[in-house]
Amino acid sequence: MLSAYITLIVILVFLVLVAQRKPEVSHKEILSQAVDNTLPLLIRIPAAILAGSFLAELIPKDYIVALLGDASGVTGIILASLLGGALPGGPMIAFPLLLAMFKAGMGTPQLIALLTGWLLLAFHRIFAYELPMLGTEFVRLRLIVCLPLPLIAGFSAQALGQWL
Amino acid sequence: MSVITYLKRELLDRSTLLFIALALAAGTALWFQKGDEAFVIAASSSGMLVLLIAPIILIAMIISCYVRELIPTAVIQRWLGSESGLRGLAVAVLGGAVTPGGPFAAFPLVVGFYRSGASFEICVAYLTSWAVLGLNRVLIWELPFLGFDFVLLRLLISLPLPVIAWMLAKLLTRRRNA
Numbered sequence: 001m002l003s004a005y006i007t008l009i010v011i012l013v014f015l016v017l018v019a020q021r022k023p024e025v026s027h028k029e030i031l032s033q034a035v036d037n038t039l040p041l042l043i044r045i046p047a048a049i050l051a052g053s054f055l056a057e058l059i060p061k062d063y064i065v066a067l068l069g070d071a072s073g074v075t076g077i078i079l080a081s082l083l084g085g086a087l088p089g090g091p092m093i094a095f096p097l098l099l100a101m102f103k104a105g106m107g108t109p110q111l112i113a114l115l116t117g118w119l120l121l122a123f124h125r126i127f128a129y130e131l132p133m134l135g136t137e138f139v140r141l142r143l144i145v146c147l148p149l150p151l152i153a154g155f156s157a158q159a160l161g162q163w164l
Numbered sequence: 165m166s167v168i169t170y171l172k173r174e175l176l177d178r179s180t181l182l183f184i185a186l187a188l189a190a191g192t193a194l195w196f197q198k199g200d201e202a203f204v205i206a207a208s209s210s211g212m213l214v215l216l217i218a219p220i221i222l223i224a225m226i227i228s229c230y231v232r233e234l235i236p237t238a239v240i241q242r243w244l245g246s247e248s249g250l251r252g253l254a255v256a257v258l259g260g261a262v263t264p265g266g267p268f269a270a271f272p273l274v275v276g277f278y279r280s281g282a283s284f285e286i287c288v289a290y291l292t293s294w295a296v297l298g299l300n301r302v303l304i305w306e307l308p309f310l311g312f313d314f315v316l317l318r319l320l321i322s323l324p325l326p327v328i329a330w331m332l333a334k335l336l337t338r339r340r341n342a
Contacts, residue, residue: 003300004265008223015230025233034225037272040175041221045268046214047183053206054190057198090266091305092213099309111310112318116325119295127179129271134278134287142288145332149292149325156321 040132048128052089059088061100068114070107077158080110081150084117088124108161113154120146217268224269228276237281244282246337256286257326260293264300285333293326 019025064083068076087094102111121143130139195203244252263270270291278287297319306315 003304004220004269005223007264008220008227008269012223012227012230015227015234019230019234022234025230030229030233031226034222034229037229038222038225040177040180041225041268042218043175044177044180044183045217045221046210047180047187049210049213050207051183051187051190053210054187054194054203057194057202057206058190090213091301092209095305095309102310102314108314108317111314112321115318116296116322120292124183125267127182129267132177132179133271133275138278138284138287141284141333141336142291145288145329145336146292148332149296149329152328153296153318153321153325157317160317160321 044128044132048124049089052093052124055088056093056097059097061097062104065101065104065106068101068106068110070105070110072107072110073158074155076107076110077113077151077154080113081117081121081154084114084119084150085121085123087114087118087122094118109154109157112157113150116153117150120149217266220265221268221272224265224272228272231273231276232280235280240277241281244277244286246283246285248283248286252283252286253289253327253330256290256330257293257297260290260295260326261297261299263294263298266301270294284337285330288333289326289330292329296322296325 016027019027019030068080068083072079087097098111098115101114106114126139126143130142191203191207194206242248243255248255260270263273274282274287274291277290278284302315302319306318
């Protein structure tokens with residue numbers, strides 16, 4: 001989190017200095033525009049984070065591990081890709097969950113498919129950020145494009161695992 | 165405009181309402197199933213997270229607004245537009261991999277560039293790279309939790325994914341425009 005603060009502040013300072021040299025750019029206007037854009041997020045994002053952390057506690061972990069063990073093969077990879085999109089919450093919630101499932105005996109290709117599915121298709125990220133900011137059309141097209149990617153990752157992990 | 169109409173029109177869109185409903189339903193279910201303690205832990209850890217990321221959201225939004233204001237559309241179109249080719253792809257993949265700070269930072273940046281003339285396939289390549297190759301998330305979360313071997317295998321496999329996404333997105337938009 002600290003690295004994010006530092007990087008973004010450095011970028012911001014740079015942009016402010018550049019803008020300072022252009023008289024037609026008004027800092028005040030930009031700031032009020034940014035605040036206007038941020039206000040709806042300050043309601044939506046806390047609600048999304050709260051929903052995510054409640055949902056994560058309710059997930060039947062053992063059941064998922066039994067479904068997606070090493071022996072689950074191709075079906076397991078397909079299921080994991082789809083389930084990844086249903087995993088709630090950000091990394092603070094998802095990674096402890098993934099670790100618990102990994103330790104409980106989930107297959108590596110299935111875990112890679114699950115993680116990639118979560119990274120690309122997670123519903124909470126789509127509804128909290130992408131849909132409101134970029135619109136239905138953008139999201140629809142991006143989902144079509146990204147739907148096969150967790151499958152590709154899972155299958156290559158399986159192929160690579162056999163080959164190694 | 166009264167406060168309530170402002171709330172309704174500006175602050176509570178469908179996504180927000182969905183999450184409020186979801187939080188209420190899941191919170192109630194958790195409270196019934198696992199009791200007070202589990203509920204309080206989950207709620208307070210969310211509160212901490214919100215306090216940590218709220219300033220980042222605002223900073224990323226300000227950056228997004230400056231980008232839209234400062235960088236001429238022609239420059240963005242040349243570097244990130246539909247004719248930017250492999251150079252645009254390289255910029256998007258590299259940029260995605262090094263962007264720190266989660267969706268609350270990445271999405272405002274995409275909005276800024278998309279509205280100033282970056283093409284759909286470049287935005288998709290950037291978002292895919294940010295998702296599957298994002299170094300910040302790998303270093304802070306994935307390595308400590310899942311270990312070096314797993315991360316190495318996953319990164320190796322994920323390297324081509326942004327390029328595949330870029331090609332699919334190009335195909336999709338070309339078909340639609342033709």
